[in-house]
Amino acid sequence: MSRSTIWFTIFGLLLVVFFLLDIMLGSVKIPMDTVLSVLSGAESKPSWHYIVINFRLPKAITAILAGAGMAVTGLQMQTLFKNPLADTSILGIGNGASLGVALFVLASAFMPTVFSQGSSFGNMGIVIAAVFGASTVLLCVSAVAMWLNDMVSILIIGLMFGFITGSLVGILQYFSNPDMIKSYLLWTLGSLSGVTWTQMKILAPIVISALSVTMFFPKSMNALLLGEQYARSVGVKVTTMRNSLIGLTSLIAGTLTAFIGPIAFVGIAVPFCARLVFKTSDHRILIPASMLCGAVLLLFCDIVSQLPGHQTTLPINSVTALIGAPVVVAIILKNRRNKTVFN
Amino acid sequence: MENLETVAMKNMQIQKPGFMDYLKANPVLTTEQLSIGYRQKSNERCIASKLDLSIRKGELVCLLGPNGCGKSTLMRSIAGLQTILSGKISIQNTDLQHLSAHHRALLLSLVLTEKIEGGNLTVSDIVAVGRYPHTNFMGTLTDYDKKEINEAISQCGLLGFESKLYIQLSDGEKQRVMIARALAQDTPLIMLDEPTAHLDLPHRIEMMKTLHHLAKTTQKAILLSTHELDLALQWSDTLWLMQSDGIIFNGAPEDMVLQGHFSQVFGNDSLKFDLKSGTFKTKHQHGTRVNLLGSGTTYDWTRRAIERDGFEADQQNASHTTIEIVGKNQWIYHHGTDQTKCNSIAEVLTVLQFDTKISQVIKN
Numbered sequence: 001m002s003r004s005t006i007w008f009t010i011f012g013l014l015l016v017v018f019f020l021l022d023i024m025l026g027s028v029k030i031p032m033d034t035v036l037s038v039l040s041g042a043e044s045k046p047s048w049h050y051i052v053i054n055f056r057l058p059k060a061i062t063a064i065l066a067g068a069g070m071a072v073t074g075l076q077m078q079t080l081f082k083n084p085l086a087d088t089s090i091l092g093i094g095n096g097a098s099l100g101v102a103l104f105v106l107a108s109a110f111m112p113t114v115f116s117q118g119s120s121f122g123n124m125g126i127v128i129a130a131v132f133g134a135s136t137v138l139l140c141v142s143a144v145a146m147w148l149n150d151m152v153s154i155l156i157i158g159l160m161f162g163f164i165t166g167s168l169v170g171i172l173q174y175f176s177n178p179d180m181i182k183s184y185l186l187w188t189l190g191s192l193s194g195v196t197w198t199q200m201k202i203l204a205p206i207v208i209s210a211l212s213v214t215m216f217f218p219k220s221m222n223a224l225l226l227g228e229q230y231a232r233s234v235g236v237k238v239t240t241m242r243n244s245l246i247g248l249t250s251l252i253a254g255t256l257t258a259f260i261g262p263i264a265f266v267g268i269a270v271p272f273c274a275r276l277v278f279k280t281s282d283h284r285i286l287i288p289a290s291m292l293c294g295a296v297l298l299l300f301c302d303i304v305s306q307l308p309g310h311q312t313t314l315p316i317n318s319v320t321a322l323i324g325a326p327v328v329v330a331i332i333l334k335n336r337r338n339k340t341v342f343n
Numbered sequence: 344m345e346n347l348e349t350v351a352m353k354n355m356q357i358q359k360p361g362f363m364d365y366l367k368a369n370p371v372l373t374t375e376q377l378s379i380g381y382r383q384k385s386n387e388r389c390i391a392s393k394l395d396l397s398i399r400k401g402e403l404v405c406l407l408g409p410n411g412c413g414k415s416t417l418m419r420s421i422a423g424l425q426t427i428l429s430g431k432i433s434i435q436n437t438d439l440q441h442l443s444a445h446h447r448a449l450l451l452s453l454v455l456t457e458k459i460e461g462g463n464l465t466v467s468d469i470v471a472v473g474r475y476p477h478t479n480f481m482g483t484l485t486d487y488d489k490k491e492i493n494e495a496i497s498q499c500g501l502l503g504f505e506s507k508l509y510i511q512l513s514d515g516e517k518q519r520v521m522i523a524r525a526l527a528q529d530t531p532l533i534m535l536d537e538p539t540a541h542l543d544l545p546h547r548i549e550m551m552k553t554l555h556h557l558a559k560t561t562q563k564a565i566l567l568s569t570h571e572l573d574l575a576l577q578w579s580d581t582l583w584l585m586q587s588d589g590i591i592f593n594g595a596p597e598d599m600v601l602q603g604h605f606s607q608v609f610g611n612d613s614l615k616f617d618l619k620s621g622t623f624k625t626k627h628q629h630g631t632r633v634n635l636l637g638s639g640t641t642y643d644w645t646r647r648a649i650e651r652d653g654f655e656a657d658q659q660n661a662s663h664t665t666i667e668i669v670g671k672n673q674w675i676y677h678h679g680t681d682q683t684k685c686n687s688i689a690e691v692l693t694v695l696q697f698d699t700k701i702s703q704v705i706k707n
Contacts, residue, residue, distance in 0.1 A: 219482035223472050226459045234475040235448030281463040
């Protein structure tokens with residue numbers, strides 16, 4: 001058995017175990033056999049049945065979608081920008097989405113009838129606003145990227161876009177009422193549990209179809225690892241491919257950010273772990289591997305955030321950052337060796 | 344005797360009337376009235392014009408020229424990385440200009456100087472990228488693709504390196520991996536941009552030898568740009584000598600030397616192309632003459648040393664100063680009636696410089 005088959009099996013099993021644990025654990029502990037019987041459609045205690053179906057199950061599915069989605073967008077950004085530290089949040093895409101959402105939330109303060117939150121139009125509105133904000137920033141950053149062709153400048157410009165959107169959000173908050181600020185703030189802390197089945201009907205199809213389209217890109221992404229010139233020389237239409245990847249990335253990142261808030265670090269940490277564990281740069285393996293690892297990681301973070309035995313829940317964003325940040329430090333420490341002057 | 348016979352047979356073949364026509368009739372690459380340069384709005388800057396060049400199967404062509412003469416522009420234009428001003432470039436009778444990226448990738452492959460990051464890529468991963476124009480949208484490698492990859496790896500002397508990480512290889516090995524990648528792409532033309540740039544001298548020679556050998560065994564046309572005059576002279580089948588004004592002389596390297604194009608393109612007031620050694624030498628304009636007596640290797644190296652210091656070696660006994668080679672690592676320095684024994688060239692040079700300085704002081 002090859003290395004990748006073994007690891008795919010291990011992560012596949014972990015996914016199933018964490019999925020069940022995530023449903024099982026929480027403020028109310030539900031026994032494993034009940035979870036299994038509810039999932040298989042059998043009769044069980046009505047209150048547990050209600051909790052599993054309406055709270056735990058959509059949350060676990062959201063964790064899987066978000067983990068897989070954020071991991072893949074991170075991988076795409078890293079290949080596109082040829083930098084292991086690139087991801088949607090560093091390039092200001094998360095901030096773009098935040099700005100979109102902030103604008104939308106503020107607008108709903110002025111026109112409550114049109115933008116009332118909770119209605120399906122309100123949900124859709126947040127999604128559209130987040131996707132729009134994310135893709136605007138991503139397009140700006142990638143336009144600069146095409147023009148400058150220099151990684152450090154691009155990352156700095158991504159950060160600057162982040163500052164600009166951040167300060168715009170700040171201005172918006174300054175003029176908003178406390179309720180609006182609180183609902184925006186809660187959104188930025190991130191939450192997997194906010195997704196209801198109605199919202200899932202929007203979230204799941206968008207993310208799943210975008211992730212499926214991603215599966216068509218491993219060949220050109222592999223070629224891109226050798227640099228744009230080499231990729232062109234083997235017949236890859238680099239510009240078309242770059243634009244499609246940017247489009248897919250902002251769709252996935254924008255949608256996820258809209259529903260669950262800006263999830264940090266999964267995009268950087270997961271592809272790095274996938275490369276380390278699967279010991280390959282082949283995107284035919286890396287893309288599914290990142291999806292799997294991302295889903296496992298976010299399920300794990302969600303289990304941790306429930307603080308087993310306690311009634312409180314930590315914001316998911318804090319947990320992913322707590323686990324993700326040390327990984328980023330590890331990347332830098334590991335790369336230091338490869339980036340000396342005379343090599 | 345058999346050898347002589349085969350040589351005679353070959354000569355007969357070359358003298359066959361149709362032979363030259365045959366060579367010209369089957370070029371891999373041809374350019375017709377090609378003009379290259381840069382176009383910005385209505386402003387045109389022409390680097391070179393009316394280029395009629397061609398490369399045959401199995402031919403190794405080196406593009407040589409002084410810095411800034413437009414070598415890179417020509418290479419980029421042929422590779423389709425930059426638009427041409429006018430004319431036509433074709434590979435195996437296919438016009439390159441309006442070709443899709445995919446079709447172009449089936450006709451020409453590139454080896455660039457730009458360093459690649461590597462990451463977790465192994466040698467065979469990188470060579471496999473060469474097969475991309477031939478594979479389906481997922482990049483699945485068929486048995487034939489794998490065979491081609493292995494062949495390219497073995498042709499570049501990389502057997503046993505397949506699963507090594509690219510970033511762990513030496514510069515010479517990295518360059519060979521990129522050449523194997525181009526070979527795996529299986530195109531009639533391979534273009535290399537300064538393939539010897541990062542290599543030390545033995546590896547540079549090795550690289551040119553490999554490329555020459557590959558051209559002969561695979562019958563692919565190879566075009567490379569280089570700054571290595573001596574290597575290009577030694578290993579290329581044809582030289583394209585590009586002058587600063589964009590004019591290109593082409594022909595066998597030896598013809599280029601004998602017809603004086605080498606000194607024309609590269610020579611200047613202080614550099615002179617030495618026909619005998621095939622290298623450039625600095626012209627020492629007002630060299631002080633020194634008698635140098637002796638012969639053999641020691642003579643040649645002693646001469647080099649004193650020429651570097653601005654002296655001119657002479658055997659005419661016209662000078663007051665004489666350096667006599669008396670044995671292995673033994674020189675006698677005569678100046679007027681003075682004699683000094685020297686045991687190394689460094690000593691000879693020291694004495695020579697010291698005496699010259701003293702004479703200048705006395706003169707003044």
